[in-house]
Amino acid sequence: MRKSFDDLTIADDYMFYRVMENTDICKTLLNIVLHDKTDTITDVQLQKTVADAGNAKGVRFDVWAKDCNGTIYDVEMQAINKDDLARRIRYYQSAIDVSVLEKNQPYESLPDSFIIFFCTFDYIGKDLPVYSFKTICTEDSTIHLADGITKIIINSTAAEKEASPALKSFLQYMNGKISDDGFIRKIEQRIKEVKESEELRKEYMLINSFERDARNDGWKSGWQDGMQAGMQAGMQAGMQAGIAQGKSEGIAQGFADGSRQTKLETAKLMKQANCELDFIIQISGLSKTEIEKL
Template identity: 35%
Template sequence: MKQQDRQDRMNALKAWENLTIADNFIFQKVMRKKRLCKRLIENILNIKIRKITFPETEKDIRIRRDSKSVRLDVYVEDEQGTLYDIEMQTTDYATPDELPKRTRYYQAMMDMDVLNKGELYTKLRRTYIIFICAFDPFERIELGQGRSLYTFRETCQEEPHFLMGDETTKIFLNSKGRREGINHDLAAFLDYIEGKSPQGKFTESIADAVEAAKENKEMKVEYMTFYMELRRREEKGREEGRKEGREEGKAEGNAEGRWKVLMELVHDGVITVKEAAKRAGMTEEAFRKLAM
């Protein structure tokens, strides 16, 4: 067991050293810096914001005990009460409607969270749900155009320029898209996600914040503890799989328990499909088929 713990710590340390802005853990830490988070929102929306606040350190929303809860990566509001949820997304799901339907659920949960019983619907806030993707989320859809930015609002089908006015907006950024229709700072940020050197004051500031975070000993311990907990959860899943399996089918039970836990981690955005497939000892294609 001590040898396994030592190996886990070594793996956790290696993972920590390889973290980039595309990792949820680092992204959340960097975006806690208000000036960077504010500037990112301004670059995405081409607007100016006077100030932003973080209503909660970590935003978890659960409406009912038996409902699916959501944990929002970066949840902020501006001085006018507009809410922004920013999510870093590195997992390209097998089904093309996974992310659009996830934004639908997030929107519903955010609305129910802010509207108290008996209040008028006019009290609902203007909201922006922003997914920053390390892939084109619409590549497998006929309408996907390889853009760096996709913006969706409720419009009238018969009159496309007529907005319904519910004040909800869903935005998908694509780090692999064409750098057209976006400003220089946002293009440089997407290039940085792709592993290119930071260009410009804004992206250089983000890169500095990433390095500062990785030099923070408390964050390092936090991440390594988190990483090792994932390993324990996987081991627990394998053990449960063995218990559930028939005596003659323990190997199958072991494998099933393991990939069920891995699917949960992928769905929660903790690890990528590529990482999960590697841990499961199978190809990405095979893992996607199991996950469907």
């Protein structure tokens, strides 16, 4: 169950990207992590969706930022360890590349990119506050492949080991400790503004309602499909075993099918209500093409 709107903190993804939409806060945090190497941020997009790749799995980025040199920054907040972060980062990088390289452009046009995950757990398990990864040669670690990719996983549980006072304060803040640091006070003020916004409160409730309906519709559809599949399987290999198998497989498939149907219905209603296209994409997770066809 999701938190109530008033209980959200910087470690919750919704609040995180609502805070990061403030360009100054976003740039400051990036410079804290990257040691003042970030150029002027020219664009910040929230919940940017990349979903126009045929049948491929779509991606929704928490915070997508671009600087004046074209460098792209994907910044994510992760509070739950699903043990898939390494391959998830790999897929996110591929989605970034596909979304920015247009047809007939040379590969040299690919911009440098940073994928940064702020985690409330130690995914790597080595008790470091920051894990930075670049592509290096296995035979000679002094040789770097100039692919322009940097992946950073940040672990707030090791906050006390961080040497940078600014980053240490932010990691402690992720853990619930508020300090007198100027940057933290600025974030606190932004969080206060978000929580005082009735529009954002309603948006958060709508997102929760949408996700809950998607789960419920998927469960109901899956249960019905599972019963049918189970009966068919049971005719051949034992009714009891077949029903158990059918329920399991059907519920999984039904969740996916029901979730998509709910997305389509929600997007259609939002479109009829003249909601902005970007907002419909953010809430439903559908692509621009799918929404325009409704």
